[in-house]
Amino acid sequence: MGYPEELKAHLASGATTICRAWAVTRSDGVVLGFTDHDRAMRFDGIDFMPNTGMTAKALVQSTGLAVDNTEAVGALSSEAIREADIMAGRYDGAEVRVWQVNWADVSQRALRFRGHLGEITRGESAFSAELRGLTEALSGAAGTVYQAGCAAILGDARCGVDLKVPGYFVELAVQEIDAERAFGFAELGSFADRWFEKGRLRVLSGAAVGLVGVVKNDRLREGGARRVELWQQLRAGIATGDLIRLEAGCDRRLETCRIKFSNVLNFRGFPHIPGEDWLSAYPRQAEANDGGSMWR
Known part of the structure; x- marks a missing residue:
């Protein structure tokens, strides 16, 4: 400078x-x-x-x-x-x-x-x-956190998934609104139940254009209708007819990375790390105590 x-x-x-x-x-x-x-x-x-x-x-x-x-x-x-x-x-x-x-x-x-x-x-x-x-x-704190779940954010450089690929997003108009936090749609095509859960909702038109919300629930209803609920309501007015974009969500599990996104080579977690229950393990008379690993 x-x-x-x-x-x-x-x-x-x-x-x-x-x-x-x-x-x-x-x-x-x-x-x-x-x-x-x-x-x-x-x-x-x-x-x-x-x-x-x-x-x-x-x-x-x-x-x-x-x-x-x-x-x-x-x-x-x-x-x-x-x-x-x-x-x-x-x-x-x-x-x-x-x-x-x-x-x-x-x-x-x-x-x-x-x-x-x-x-x-x-x-x-x-x-x-x-x-x-x-x-x-x-x-701020810096460094790698060792955890079973993936540490990357879906779609970022570490993850590598392209959310612009057809099948990972849908763009459509809002049909029903509940407190600017839950939205209803007649149908979302062939997307499976909970496909957009933990994903993002981006507003593409209207007074709330540019705002982004994180999807809490994505549920199929009777007749193929859909209800998408956000963790927090959007802080600007959104109306029926406004265009939105729904992006697929990820729960950070290895199985999801492999099956849903075919991206297991970029998985940023440690799925085989022992859980907290292993830390409190102790010898039991009913189990083999041969001096080997207690975590089997």
């Missing part, structure tokens, strides 16, 4: 035309640009708009592995930061990039911060959001 030579020369000139610009990439892929300059700017394919009700405090940066942090504050408005989008979770974990820019020549700029939004505090007409630097990830 160093300064380019042109920007260094401009800063050394003594008469500068410097401002800040920051871009927020939401969880649904929408990118919003802001600046504290009084005119709009554009670079990297992003429009940075002034007077949009958002600003950022001074960056707190340090050497070493300390977490860089700052805070963004702003006003809730229908044009930029909407209360409904915050409540729906569209800004949870959003990526944030902050530049120092020569507004007279936007090619002279330096990236000064890159991280994510942390805790968001919302008031009646304003909000504040913590900005967390990239080094924060280093403060």
Whole structure:
């Protein structure tokens, strides 16, 4: 995140035309640009708009592995930061990039911060959001967990399953809604009972577009009808007719990986590891005590 030579020369000139610009990439892929300059700017394919009700405090940066942090504050408005989008979770974990820019020549700029939004505090007409630097990830636990179930997430790089393959997903319109958490369908083709359990429901159109829910239950009903229930309700309005995408689920067992996804070579668990009952095993008179392994 160093300064380019042109920007260094401009800063050394003594008469500068410097401002800040920051871009927020939401969880649904929408990118919003802001600046504290009084005119709009554009670079990297992003429009940075002034007077949009958002600003950022001074960056707190340090050497070493300390977490860089700052805070963004702003006003809730229908044009930029909407209360409904915050409540729906569209800004949870959003990526944030902050530049120092020569507004007279936007090619002279330096990236000064890159991280994510942390805790968001919302008031009646304003909000504040913590900005967390990239080094924060280093403060978490890291390493391999030895467990019987698979440690990969279905569809990620470690898993390797392509969820865009026909048979692993279906796209259709919502037909019945119960508290924005359970959805009913007349039929889902030839998908087996519980096929989408532990999978994902993605909203593709309507007010909740871009939101994702995790499937808790997927049950066949009489006449081939289907009921899909989420663990948590979507935090935005969804209506009948909205298009959704259901993706197959995985219970992380070796048998499921082999039979349902034909992906056993990428299984990231340890199915033969002894269970907790083995840890409490002790010799019994009715069993063979020949000095061999107690786990058979």
